[in-house]
Amino acid sequence: xxxxxxxxxxxxxxxxxxxxxxxxxxxxxxxxxxxxxxxxxxxxxxxxxxxxxxxxxxxxxxxxxxxxxxxxxxxxxxxxxxxxxxxxxxxxxxxxxxxxxxxxxxxxxxxxxxxxxxxxxxxxxxxxxxxxxxxxxxxxxxxxxxxxxxxxx
Amino acid sequence: xxxxxxxxxxxxxxxxxxxxxxxxxxxxxxxxxxxxxxxxxxxxxxxxxxxxxxxxxxxxxxxxxxxxxxxxxxxxxxxxxxxxxxxxxxxxxxxxxxxxxxxxxxxxxxxxxxxxxxxxxxxxxxxxxxxxxxxxxxxxxxxxxxxxxxxxx
DNA sequence: TATTGTTATACTCTATAACTATA
DNA sequence: TATAGTTATAGAGTATAACAATA
Numbered sequence: 001x002x003x004x005x006x007x008x009x010x011x012x013x014x015x016x017x018x019x020x021x022x023x024x025x026x027x028x029x030x031x032x033x034x035x036x037x038x039x040x041x042x043x044x045x046x047x048x049x050x051x052x053x054x055x056x057x058x059x060x061x062x063x064x065x066x067x068x069x070x071x072x073x074x075x076x077x078x079x080x081x082x083x084x085x086x087x088x089x090x091x092x093x094x095x096x097x098x099x100x101x102x103x104x105x106x107x108x109x110x111x112x113x114x115x116x117x118x119x120x121x122x123x124x125x126x127x128x129x130x131x132x133x134x135x136x137x138x139x140x141x142x143x144x145x146x147x148x149x150x151x152x153x
Numbered sequence: 154x155x156x157x158x159x160x161x162x163x164x165x166x167x168x169x170x171x172x173x174x175x176x177x178x179x180x181x182x183x184x185x186x187x188x189x190x191x192x193x194x195x196x197x198x199x200x201x202x203x204x205x206x207x208x209x210x211x212x213x214x215x216x217x218x219x220x221x222x223x224x225x226x227x228x229x230x231x232x233x234x235x236x237x238x239x240x241x242x243x244x245x246x247x248x249x250x251x252x253x254x255x256x257x258x259x260x261x262x263x264x265x266x267x268x269x270x271x272x273x274x275x276x277x278x279x280x281x282x283x284x285x286x287x288x289x290x291x292x293x294x295x296x297x298x299x300x301x302x303x304x305x306x
Numbered sequence: 307t308a309t310t311g312t313t314a315t316a317c318t319c320t321a322t323a324a325c326t327a328t329a
Numbered sequence: 330t331a332t333a334g335t336t337a338t339a340g341a342g343t344a345t346a347a348c349a350a351t352a
Contacts, residue, residue, distance in 0.1 A: 006156045016289055019181075020297075021275035024282075025188055026206065027297055028201055030304040032185040033224060035178055036318090036343080046182055047319065053179065064333060071186060076320050078335060093326045100333045122174035128306035129170045136299050137170055142179055144298030146174075146289050151183040153281035189320080189341090200342065217310065229343050231312060253310040253351045 024150075038124035043087070044117055051080045052089060052114050054105060060105035062095070065119075071151070089113055177303075191277035197240075197270055204233045205242055205259060205267050213258035215248070224304070227244075242266055 036046060044052065047070075054069045055061070059070075067077035082106055084090035091111030095101035106114070129137060189199060200223075200268045206215070215220075220230035234257055237243035238289065242263030248254035259267070280289060 018275055018279055020290060020294055021278035021282055022271050023297055024293070024343095025199070025205055025275060025278060027300045027304070028181055028184050028188060029179065029203055030224065031300055033183060033343090034304050034306075044177070045318065050179055050182055062333075067181050072319090074334065075322080075336080079319085081219055095333095098329075098333085102334075118175050119171065122171060122178060125174035125178060125306075126171055128303045129174055131306065132299060132302070136312060137173060139292070140177070140296050140299050142235070143293050144176055146293050147180045147184055147283060148258065149285070150278070150281045151180070151187050152283065153187075153277075179326080186320085198341065216312095225342090226344060227311065228313080228345085232342085248310095251310085251352075255311075 011120075035125065043113065044121075047082075048080055048123065049075070049084055049114070049117060052084060052110055055084075055090060055104060055106045056111060056114060059094075060103045063104060066104060067105050084110065087113075161218075169176055170226060171182075183223065188278065196266065197274075198236075200237055202267070202270060202274065203235055204230070205237060208243060208257060208259045213246075213256045216257060217219045236273060258300075272306055 004139070013149060051066060058065065058069060063077050063081055064074055067074045070077065070080075081090060083094075085092060087110075089107055090104055091107050093103045093105065095103055118145055129140075132140070163221050203225055204219060207219060211218070217227055217232055218229045219234070223230065223233075234243060234245070238245060240263075242260055244258050244260050246256045246258065248256055259266060282293075285293070
């Protein structure tokens with residue numbers, strides 16, 4: 001299905017939006033493939049960058065909390081944090097009162113690389129977005145919170 | 154970044170839509186995670202289903218053509234086709250005039266499972282979409298072709 | 307020589323199960 | 330006993346490099 005949007009649009013206002021679901025699934029798969037390929041720098045992977053971004057947003061928190069925010073399992077987060085620590089972009093401290101927990105915090109280097117990587121990493125996507133018209137970018141921005149709501153369903 | 158849409162909207166109509174790019178990247182990563190998790194049946198993976206869908210859309214074609222349509226490298230497509238053949242959902246025939254090429258075609262069983270899996274696989278997403286209003290689904294359907302254009306950039 | 311496709315290998319991302327340490 | 334986190338292991342998905350067969 002090279003262009004599933006026709007089927008998507010057809011069923012939009014119907015009661016069971018199966019066509020829209022199928023088209024969205026494929027569109028998201030393909031764009032995520034492209035985004036993985038188009039990371040030119042080798043510093044941070046997408047998952048690491050997303051976790052670092054969440055860490056900046058949440059403030060210092062436990063690995064489990066971060067796993068919940070990222071909607072992955074704790075063992076997966078263990079590996080991501082290990083990579084961020086190895087790069088010096090996150091630091092671990094013991095929890096003041098609960099010896100089982102760790103507190104993960106973003107480092108100044110992490111905050112710096114986050115800002116810089118955001119610029120570099122999104123360069124391809126920015127280039128692609130610049131080929132859309134302002135009105136089309138507005139349509140995309142309108143749809144983004146809807147996609148976020150789907151992820152939280 | 155739990156809700157990047159505010160930043161996204163803010164920069165939408167500016168010349169360099171960096172905020173929109175960053176938000177879209179994260180939204181796509183998270184929704185693709187959810188979609189991977191929410192495949193309850195174990196019959197076909199997302200990549201296999203997408204390839205089978207492309208095969209149905211393109212008609213019989215070579216592995217290289219299919220790899221180009223799916224925007225992955227030929228060795229990756231080799232594995233996907235092998236899985237589809239093992240399931241009996243795709244069949245391989247020699248090219249009539251070029252001995253180097255194979256012609257891959259979807260089988261009746263493949264077409265059947267494609268239709269059935271589409272229904273089952275998208276059940277979660279359909280459920281999520283049904284919590285949007287018809288107007289919001291319309292907004293999403295409007296944005297979908299834009300996402301497709303980004304993937305083809 | 308150029309093209310098609312496969313095999314070999316490696317890396318990322320993620321999961322579940324089992325374990326340790328602490329509460 | 331329950332919770333936080335790690336380690337061990339496995340599987341999907343993808344890539345590059347090297348190869349074989351054919352044009």
